[in-house]
Amino acid sequence: xxxxxxxxxxxxxxxxxxxxxxxxxxxxxxxxxxxxxxxxxxxxxxxxxxxxxxxxxxxxxxxxxxxxxxxxxxxxxxxxxxxxxxxxxxxxxxxxxxxxxxxxxxxxxxxxxxxxxxxxxxxxxxxxxxxxxxxxxxxxxxxxxxxxxxxxxxxxxxxxxxxxxxxxxxxxxxxxxxxx
Amino acid sequence: xxxxxxxxxxxxxxxxxxxxxxxxxxxxxxxxxxxxxx
Numbered sequence: 755x756x757x758x759x760x761x762x763x764x765x766x767x768x769x770x771x772x773x774x775x776x777x778x779x780x781x782x783x784x785x786x787x788x789x790x791x792x793x794x795x796x797x798x799x800x801x802x803x804x805x806x807x808x809x810x811x812x813x814x815x816x817x818x819x820x821x822x823x824x825x826x827x828x829x830x831x832x833x834x835x836x837x838x839x840x841x842x843x844x845x846x847x848x849x850x851x852x853x854x855x856x857x858x859x860x861x862x863x864x865x866x867x868x869x870x871x872x873x874x875x876x877x878x879x880x881x882x883x884x885x886x887x888x889x890x891x892x893x894x895x896x897x898x899x900x901x902x903x904x905x906x907x908x909x910x911x912x913x914x915x916x917x918x919x920x921x922x923x924x925x926x927x928x929x930x931x932x933x934x
Numbered sequence: 935x936x937x938x939x940x941x942x943x944x945x946x947x948x949x950x951x952x953x954x955x956x957x958x959x960x961x962x963x964x965x966x967x968x969x970x971x972x
Contacts, residue, residue, distance in 0.1 A: 765943065772947075776954055783961055792970040871971040886971045 796874050798883035804859045808833065812881075813857050820844050822927040829853045834863040834876045834898065837905030843912040843931035847921035848891050856882040864900030867913050875900060888915040 787793040807813040813833055819841045820830045828847065833840045834856055846852050856865065856876045866873040869890060874882045888894075898909035914931055923929050 769946075772950065776950065779954070780957065783958070787961075787966065791966055792972055793965070794972040796972065869968065871965070871968040873971075884971060887969060889969055 793871055796882065796884045798881065800881040800883065801879055802857050802881050804857070804878040807857050807859055812855070815840070820846060820923075820929040822923040822929070824927075827853065829855060831855045831857075832911070834858045834865065834909075836860050836903050837898075837909040839896070839898075839909070839911035841911070841930065843914060845914045845916060845921065845929045845931055846888060847918045848888050848915050850918060850921075851885060851887055854884045854886070861902050862900055863898050863902050863909070865896050865911075866899050868895045868897075870894065873899075888913075891915045891917055 802811075802813070808815070813831060818831050818833060820828065822828050828850060830844045830846060830852065832844065832854065835858060854872065856863075856874065857880075858876045858878050860878065862878065863876040864874065865876065870886065870888065872884050872886050874884050876882045892915060894913040894915060896911045896913050898906055902909065912931070921929060
């Protein structure tokens with residue numbers, strides 16, 4: 755092998771090693787975030803009939819918003835529809851595990867909660883579910899982040915994170931922004 | 935290596951390093967502090 759060619763092969767191998775090193779660092783960081791910090795992509799697969807979700811079952815109007823179950827589990831159910839969220843404001847406690855469940859009767863929407871890793875698509879026919887723990891109190895903006903039509907830019911909701919002591923469910927286990 | 939300037943390798947290493955450093959900064963100071971989600 756000529757000397758010039760040998761040098762090229764050596765530098766190619768060096769770059770291959772650097773590339774493998776960079777990819778390994780990134781993969782280890784992602785595995786660390788998943789195993790130690792429990793930051794994983796939401797992976798719930800659950801179907802729902804978008805034509806009847808507002809008429810029967812979990813996503814009927816009285817069930818929407820935040821509910822505390824008998825076992826203490828805190829769940830917020832939200833319907834995303836052109837061009838609003840129902841309800842437009844939910845209350846959740848800080849530093850406690852909470853579950854957000856979303857469904858849509860019309861088109862694809864998406865949400866994120868600003869300043870947190872909560873981020874999911876909301877696809878007709880499926881229930882999107884995210885588990886999280888909010889650590890910061892205050893009103894967090896939750897906009898629709900998937901273009902859903904002409905009113906998309908107006909579509910947003912508020913996640914009101916309150917200190918655990920201020921989180922007081924009523925006799926039905928419901929907590930709403932209006933009651934506060 | 936007679937035909938390839940060494941500066942090209944230095945530039946490639948610098949830009950790749952900066953990109954990785956930027957990714958790590960976002961990972962450490964934005965992604966991890968935003969908390970758990972699953």
